Amino acid sequence: QVRYTSYPDSQQEQNDRRERLIKLSRDTTIASKRLIFLLHRFPSSSESEGEDIMTEAQSQMQSIHANFHSMSADLMNHDYYKYHRAFSPGVQEYLEAVLFKEYLQTKTLLTLEKAQSDIKESDAEGREFIITHMDYLLGIADFTGELMRLCINSVALGQHEEVDLHLKFLPFLPMSINDRELGKKYEVMKQSLIKVENVVFNVTV
Amino acid sequence: QVRYTSYPDSQQEQNDRRERLIKLSRDTTIASKRLIFLLHRFPSSSESEGEDIMTEAQSQMQSIHANFHSMSADLMNHDYYKYHRAFSPGVQEYLEAVLFKEYLQTKTLLTLEKAQSDIKESDAEGREFIITHMDYLLGIADFTGELMRLCINSVALGQHEEVDLHLKFLPFLPMSINDRELGKKYEVMKQSLIKVENVVFNVTV
């Protein structure tokens, strides 16, 4: 009788871990979308309302971090890249949200290092969660979409200095891109940018 | 006020004619398939049964002719090629059936001229129904499929001389084909032919 190693079990284990990570990624995506939605209320709010919004945003961000801590725990001693595809969408959406939050508060671009250390610091056990550079770049592309929406809203509110500020911040595709997924996202971003330019033009004339 | 010619009516007329022709083509296809089914009983039948089958086949053929007469009438004074696509499938199926019938009775290939004159002769008003050469060639390709089925059946019945006869009659793709639809049908035909060759081989060894 031919026998094989414990294939069904170990395969089962892998499948289960992947399922758990996919679920956490989905939860992260949903929570991040909610956070972005909240942040869009910030520009048109009064000062005191604004403070409340940012307090609430900070607390939502903290509760998203819990997802990353669970993922860190589940990935410990396992291969990060083997499961990367399972949680990458959630990471990108989270980055979109925190990049947006940082921009609203400080008008600067949140660095990858800061995003990573924020997650680590909030973890009671101090575990590191790795964010790949590709996810960071994809997150920036998504964030650009929010920036454009912000731009359009500022145009509608007649906040011309804000519009100028946003437009100057929008990265004018300075990179020469040689990656397919990223290239596609940046093409979409460029099309949105052209739309924003047209809106700004229409307000100008 | 801008006015246009009687577009809705004349367009309506064209649509109606096309619909009628498609229906006649479908009826022809169904009746031809039934005729082919009947003809497949012929090889394994006794002499008297065979005569009955052919009498019945002749009568089915005559009633299919009525469809062609209706089509001739509807196409009179209208452009044949404008509507050709509507009735071409029925014509091909009919040819498949009568080519098969002719082969069973005389072991020869029914010519295009004969197929056309049969239809004309049975028309009380002597109208001609045009069959294109392309439809004839496509009909032959379909007929080859029936011939192969015949071949397989003869193998099963142990009628070796019949098998030899059929195999020799099968046209061995002597044409160099430069038409896409025809090319595709002949490729299918070649694959069937190879299957038949394998069956005959298996019986031989």
Added chain:
Amino acid sequence: EAFSKCNEIMEAESKVREDMKPLIKEIERISRSMSATMQQIHGKISQIEEICDKALSQVPELQTNFVQLSNSIPKGMQYKYQMSWKHSLGQVVFVFVLSEWLKNNHLVKLETITERVLGAARDNGLSIELEDYLFGICSVPNELSRLCVNSVTASNYTLPLRISQFVGEIYAGFRLLNLKNDGLRKKYDGIKYDMKKIEEVVYDISI
């Protein structure tokens, strides 16, 4: 051998296509050139009539090619090949409708275009289908909405009003039709956007 004759027939058909090819190419070239000539109206609003005449001056040459084409096709088979020149006919209808309206302020009829473009080719069985005519008309409003913008830039403030009326009439005319052809219906739906653009220009010059 039943196949031998088939090959002959296929050769004959292939011959017809070969004969047609240079004529079709020429027809495509002329109608493209007519359509391209009409494009010049946007830059030279004041010379519109001359431009229209220049575009239409190629019609006799076009007719010559259509007559030759009709001679090269066996009788009763014109419909079999009509896909080959359908697109060109669409462009020609567009040029006719546009230029006739610009010059004489009326919508040219299908019969008139047929006579001038096909001439004797009509007796040989060629025709412009009603659908081709309607497709050609449908392309006009878009061109006119662009002309509307450019005539204001060129300080011509009467043309936009004329355009607005004509496109309105075209749109109303189509509304009476019971369109079965999906492509045509889609094009017709597009006229709405041209109307809107034209109305904006008319509004801008009225204030």
Added chain:
Amino acid sequence: EAFSKCNEIMEAESKVREDMKPLIKEIERISRSMSATMQQIHGKISQIEEICDKALSQVPELQTNFVQLSNSIPKGMQYKYQMSWKHSLGQVVFVFVLSEWLKNNHLVKLETITERVLGAARDNGLSIELEDYLFGICSVPNELSRLCVNSVTASNYTLPLRISQFVGEIYAGFRLLNLKNDGLRKKYDGIKYDMKKIEEVVYDISI
């Protein structure tokens, strides 16, 4: 104006394509006909030599067309147009390899095919690429596996053994090559199935 010279250049290139077209068509017709002729071997095992000769008898006509073709292409530009006759060359190689082996029991060389098919066209820069040659060879085992079956049906029991040996040699020959072309490697992998079929036929006649 930068555009002025463009039309001249385009006309010249277009002229080359026009000149090539009837020659390409003729080359396609002849190679299709050669390949179709070879199909007859399956039904007439006893007349294989005659069929091969009949297929090869069209080679001089083919060469004439290739020579004319090579004369119509400007020097150094042969590769620019080679996609136009690549497929036909594949068919021709297939016919050559198959017929030469059937008649003379050896694998015909690329140089031999080049010489007989291209002749003087070779001096004008045309060539049969190594890839075309290998692709042509790869199509032979499939045809031979079918011939294997049909020769047994026709009571010829020696041909299958010859075929088994030849296809084995082709397969072994390919194994020595370091194939970079994916399409070619895939075709080569397919030979395995032809071998299997042939081996089963040999098995059947051995028991």
Added chain:
Amino acid sequence: EAFSKCNEIMEAESKVREDMKPLIKEIERISRSMSATMQQIHGKISQIEEICDKALSQVPELQTNFVQLSNSIPKGMQYKYQMSWKHSLGQVVFVFVLSEWLKNNHLVKLETITERVLGAARDNGLSIELEDYLFGICSVPNELSRLCVNSVTASNYTLPLRISQFVGEIYAGFRLLNLKNDGLRKKYDGIKYDMKKIEEVVYDISI
């Protein structure tokens, strides 16, 4: 054995491709970078000349790679491999046409681009095909229609008028060509929409 020489031939060809690969990659990188640099004009209308100079400053490096590339390809085989750098050449033509017009207000000629980009590589048989040149030109109107919008936002009202004239000239220039290439004709047809957009911008600043 007919197979014996095959590996040698394949190795030689594979060697050519290996030699070409890093050069092609470098050419792709530089032309991508040139094209990306040109994108910056939209945000910095006042620094257009500097941006153009920055993009063009990479041309010598590009030429060096093309010369090395041409040295690595056997004589007469340049067309065999041209698909590998065709796309990059299209980008380079686009950058040249756009930047030369922005700086010096004229349409750069094919010969000029060839000389500056290929240099000595031209003598080794490399060339920019007329088609590549025309494709590159066809991409310019779209970029300029966007620039038109952004220059108004940046309060520059003269650039749109210059753009309107140049794109009009390009469109007129293409009209004179007898385009055989379908892809090219489609791109040319698309210029109409860029023209329309530009005209609307000119219209907006005129009222």
Added chain:
Amino acid sequence: EAFSKCNEIMEAESKVREDMKPLIKEIERISRSMSATMQQIHGKISQIEEICDKALSQVPELQTNFVQLSNSIPKGMQYKYQMSWKHSLGQVVFVFVLSEWLKNNHLVKLETITERVLGAARDNGLSIELEDYLFGICSVPNELSRLCVNSVTASNYTLPLRISQFVGEIYAGFRLLNLKNDGLRKKYDGIKYDMKKIEEVVYDISI
């Protein structure tokens, strides 16, 4: 600028891929060659052991490449790139399982293959997945059904009986697994047909 560092990182990743490429190519070449060598068993039934040894003699060279490969990949990232050598590993498993059974009549274990093929590369994080092992095993029955036919042709009547037993055991072994992978289940289903063919041959020699 946040982007500047990103480009660096992307360059680094691109560097890893560049370093891997020649090693992957070499691994592909060797495993293809091993697999091709095994094909010779069908023509030389009596020299099966020598052929197996010849195929396995390339294992040390293979291991050298895997070790170098594992050194060129940053720690913890092996899974990111594993698609690049998965197919080759499948071929290697096939060769191991087939040759070990032919020589020593037992099913080689995953651990044994891992040790001999990966060696020190295993400590650098490379692994043969269980799935790869099972895929490799699944390819063996088809090869053996073919060998069954050929051994009868070569008058070897004991090998078919051995084969029949081994394939039966493989089939039974798979039946115990709870297969989640669709590709694997499909391959496993295919073993039935190999079983059937083998049984026919065994039947033929038993009468």
